[in-house]
Amino acid sequence: MKITDIKARKLLNSKTAWTIETTITLEDGSFGKASIPGGVSKGKTEVVSHPANLALQKIESLKDFLLNKDFRQTSLDSYLLTLDGTNDKSNLGGNVMLSISVSFAKAVAMARNIPLYKHIYQMHYKDVLDNKKLFDPKFERPEMMMLMLEGGLHGSNNASIQEFMAIVNTIDRGIEIYKKIQEELKRLKKSTNVGAEGAFSPDQYDNDQMLTLLAGFLKKETIALDIAASSFKETDKIPNYEELLNSYPITSIEDPYDEEDWPNWKIFAKKYNKKITVVTDDITTTNPTILKKAIKENIGNATIVKPNQIGTLTETLMATKLAQENGWEVIVSHRGSDTNDDFVADLAIGINADYVKFGSPARGERVAKYNRLMEIWNEIDSKEALKETSDKLEIMKNDKCMYIDPVTKKACGKKSNSIMKIQGENVPLCSTHYNVVYRLGLR
Ligand code: 2PG
Ligand code: MG
Numbered sequence: 001m002k003i004t005d006i007k008a009r010k011l012l013n014s015k016t017a018w019t020i021e022t023t024i025t026l027e028d029g030s031f032g033k034a035s036i037p038g039g040v041s042k043g044k045t046e047v048v049s050h051p052a053n054l055a056l057q058k059i060e061s062l063k064d065f066l067l068n069k070d071f072r073q074t075s076l077d078s079y080l081l082t083l084d085g086t087n088d089k090s091n092l093g094g095n096v097m098l099s100i101s102v103s104f105a106k107a108v109a110m111a112r113n114i115p116l117y118k119h120i121y122q123m124h125y126k127d128v129l130d131n132k133k134l135f136d137p138k139f140e141r142p143e144m145m146m147l148m149l150e151g152g153l154h155g156s157n158n159a160s161i162q163e164f165m166a167i168v169n170t171i172d173r174g175i176e177i178y179k180k181i182q183e184e185l186k187r188l189k190k191s192t193n194v195g196a197e198g199a200f201s202p203d204q205y206d207n208d209q210m211l212t213l214l215a216g217f218l219k220k221e222t223i224a225l226d227i228a229a230s231s232f233k234e235t236d237k238i239p240n241y242e243e244l245l246n247s248y249p250i251t252s253i254e255d256p257y258d259e260e261d262w263p264n265w266k267i268f269a270k271k272y273n274k275k276i277t278v279v280t281d282d283i284t285t286t287n288p289t290i291l292k293k294a295i296k297e298n299i300g301n302a303t304i305v306k307p308n309q310i311g312t313l314t315e316t317l318m319a320t321k322l323a324q325e326n327g328w329e330v331i332v333s334h335r336g337s338d339t340n341d342d343f344v345a346d347l348a349i350g351i352n353a354d355y356v357k358f359g360s361p362a363r364g365e366r367v368a369k370y371n372r373l374m375e376i377w378n379e380i381d382s383k384e385a386l387k388e389t390s391d392k393l394e395i396m397k398n399d400k401c402m403y404i405d406p407v408t409k410k411a412c413g414k415k416s417n418s419i420m421k422i423q424g425e426n427v428p429l430c431s432t433h434y435n436v437v438y439r440l441g442l443r
Pocket of ligand 1: 038039040041042043163197226228281304333334335336337
């Protein structure tokens with residue numbers, strides 16, 4: 001598809017800082033818009049993100065290279081990589097590259113007249129689809145690691161752990177837990193102000209108080225934690241994991257040690273890989289090369305996927321595939337300073353993520369992603385329901401004619417070839433009786 005126009009502008013993110021939004025238009029008029037989030041607790045190996053003004057200049061300078069050229073997602077992304085020519089994307093800027101990469105994907109989905117998640121699915125599973133000619137993808141519903149309480153760099157209290165999440169299957173259940181915590185904090189006369197990602201961050205609360213509060217409102221749900229250990233240097237802030245796991249229903253721990261502390265990661269994973277989900281984020285930064293090493297050295301069993309850590313959609317999909325092919329689980333995630341762009345919801349469904357991590361059910365930039373997730377689910381559900389009904393009707397067509405002779409009171413029993421709705425029921429009929437029923441107006 002040929003790119004005929006690229007426009008970019010400055011946009012305010014949820015942490016009161018500037019980011020960019022890029023719009024790409026294709027030759028047939030289809031277009032896609034993407035805005036880029038940023039991290040609050042970032043991994044050191046994340047690609048370089050240029051300040052908004054510089055990013056806009058970079059996009060302007062790329063027009064000569066990109067306009068009126070034919071691209072596919074992979075050729076566009078590899079061209080951007082060549083033009084950048086660095087390992088950390090410090091020339092063009094990871095934010096610049098990702099905004100072009102994602103807005104192009106959205107524009108192509110529009111040109112193909114298919115939803116973005118389906119377009120991503122077809123790119124991600126291209127080999128399978130090409131070989132087996134599967135055209136009817138099955139989309140799974142990821143579980144949600146929904147944020148309830150936040151500390152560390154995201155909060156404003158004594159808790160060193162950054163994120164306290166409940167793993168829920170439905171948004172309703174997540175909202176219920178969130179509201180219960182809010183009511184309880186009000187009752188205790190504690191602040192219900194929220195942190196960077198929409199969760200409560202009660203004054204003075206430490207890790208244990210946060211965990212006790214959250215655990216108190218869970219039924220069959222369990223807890224996922226993001227320790228974000230790279231964001232503090234004091235090793236005494238690292239919790240005693242054995243104690244935590246014995247005291248609370250925790251089934252997932254992300255970034256338990258500093259991203260440079262590979263020895264401790266290995267010891268941790270050896271001990272807990274079979275018991276809980278051990279999630280890499282700041283240590284792998286959606287980087288296929290680092291993730292390969294992490295898988296080889298067996299430092300976890302799941303990884304966070306954040307497109308802006310790596311800078312192109314193609315590399316994001318590569319990292320995801322690598323994880324999936326090696327039996328690691330995948331968690332598609334938002335960022336600490338985010339925008340209302342809901343791309344990660346389509347990404348999660350398109351790649352069949354095991355979990356999503358989109359923050360709390362509060363604050364516009366978090367809610368946007370949950371709302372898109374529900375929109376996709378509704379679409380998938382109604383398509384499946386529709387397909388189910390048409391499959392059923394197809395089977396019934398080859399059934400026996402169910403016309404009952406008014407005199408003999410016996411069913412015709414000949415092979416049917418059509419279906420007629422009679423008093424709300426789908427009834428298979430042979431052509432003779434179809435005509436009889438039709439003429440008699442029995443429908
Ligand atoms: C994380 C993310 C999202 P940040 O650490 O997983 O919650 O935070 O974007 O600040 O890195
Ligand atoms: Mg993290």
